[in-house]
Amino acid sequence: MATHLDDIVAAKRAAWSGPAAADAAARGRRTPAVPGRFAAALGGPDISVIAEIKPKSPSKGQLLDPALAVPTARSYIAGGASAISVLADTPYFGGSPELVRTVAEHPDVTVPVMFKDFLVDVRQVTLAHDSGADGILIIARAVDDALLTDLVRTAHGLGLDALVETFTQDEVDRALTAGARIVGINNRDLQTFSVDLDNSARLRRDIPRGVLTVSESGLSGRPDIERIAAHGFDAALIGESLLSNPDPAAQLRSYTGVQILEVAS
Numbered sequence: 001m002a003t004h005l006d007d008i009v010a011a012k013r014a015a016w017s018g019p020a021a022a023d024a025a026a027r028g029r030r031t032p033a034v035p036g037r038f039a040a041a042l043g044g045p046d047i048s049v050i051a052e053i054k055p056k057s058p059s060k061g062q063l064l065d066p067a068l069a070v071p072t073a074r075s076y077i078a079g080g081a082s083a084i085s086v087l088a089d090t091p092y093f094g095g096s097p098e099l100v101r102t103v104a105e106h107p108d109v110t111v112p113v114m115f116k117d118f119l120v121d122v123r124q125v126t127l128a129h130d131s132g133a134d135g136i137l138i139i140a141r142a143v144d145d146a147l148l149t150d151l152v153r154t155a156h157g158l159g160l161d162a163l164v165e166t167f168t169q170d171e172v173d174r175a176l177t178a179g180a181r182i183v184g185i186n187n188r189d190l191q192t193f194s195v196d197l198d199n200s201a202r203l204r205r206d207i208p209r210g211v212l213t214v215s216e217s218g219l220s221g222r223p224d225i226e227r228i229a230a231h232g233f234d235a236a237l238i239g240e241s242l243l244s245n246p247d248p249a250a251q252l253r254s255y256t257g258v259q260i261l262e263v264a265s
């Protein structure tokens with residue numbers, strides 16, 4: 001059965017199938033990328049939060065007026081977010097590369113920004129770079145091994161960090177083989193939209209030390225954050241629960257000081 005991800009990826013492949021999409025890239029980046037900036041923001045003894053700006057989503061519908069992206073980024077930073085993820089996809093998530101640029105280039109945005117799209121073509125990495133992002137997200141399931149490796153290498157070559165999102169053990173293995181230095185584990189099943197935090201717990205075990213880990217999706221409340229920190233995650237990627245909270249800064253502050261437990265691997 002086709003998943004929601006399959007539909008999104010098919011649309012993205014169609015959009016990037018010709019030369020026209022490449023014209024959307026390249027308006028030039030205002031300041032050079034600082035290699036490792038995004039990854040460095042996720043290090044440290046306490047759990048980091050990548051707070052997401054996602055105007056809408058297939059699972060939750062409308063979440064944020066894109067015109068409020070910068071004020072939202074300000075409250076995320078006031079609450080202690082380590083980095084901000086901005087959706088670059090328009091049809092399904094209501095973001096755009098321009099929205100990434102608006103947030104990344106704003107003088108009040110002092111933390112690294114991740115370009116969040118569905119990558120199916122290396123030209124999208126250039127687009128992310130030119131949009132002022134410090135990191136990209138690559139969904140392992142959306143690409144084959146050769147393209148996964150190419151996307152990771154291209155990102156590193158341009159001074160961007162790559163967070164490779166996985167959902168199964170096989171995808172974790174593929175991410176590590178492709179040279180991922182940051183591995184994300186999705187808690188959301190993109191076929192049913194059900195969320196299971198145990199997926200993070202299961203797949204975290206065999207990820208070696210030295211690779212940063214991010215638990216993604218469906219996280220809300222300090223108990224969730226403490227739970228993933230107890231499994232050794234360096235960071236949490238959080239969107240919907242922050243966007244539906246009238247005071248996201250207070251929510252983020254409530255996660256302060258959650259220490260990451262050492263894992264055996």
Ligand SMILES: O=C(O)c1ccccc1NCC(=O)[C@H](O)[C@H](O)COP(=O)(O)O
Pocket residue numbers: 004005052054057058059060190216217218219237238239240241
């Ligand atoms: O969020 C969705 O509904 C979604 C649907 C189909 C593909 C991907 C989707 N989300 C991508 C994400 O990575 C999440 O936005 C991110 O992990 C934050 O999740 P949440 O805190 O649950 O908003």
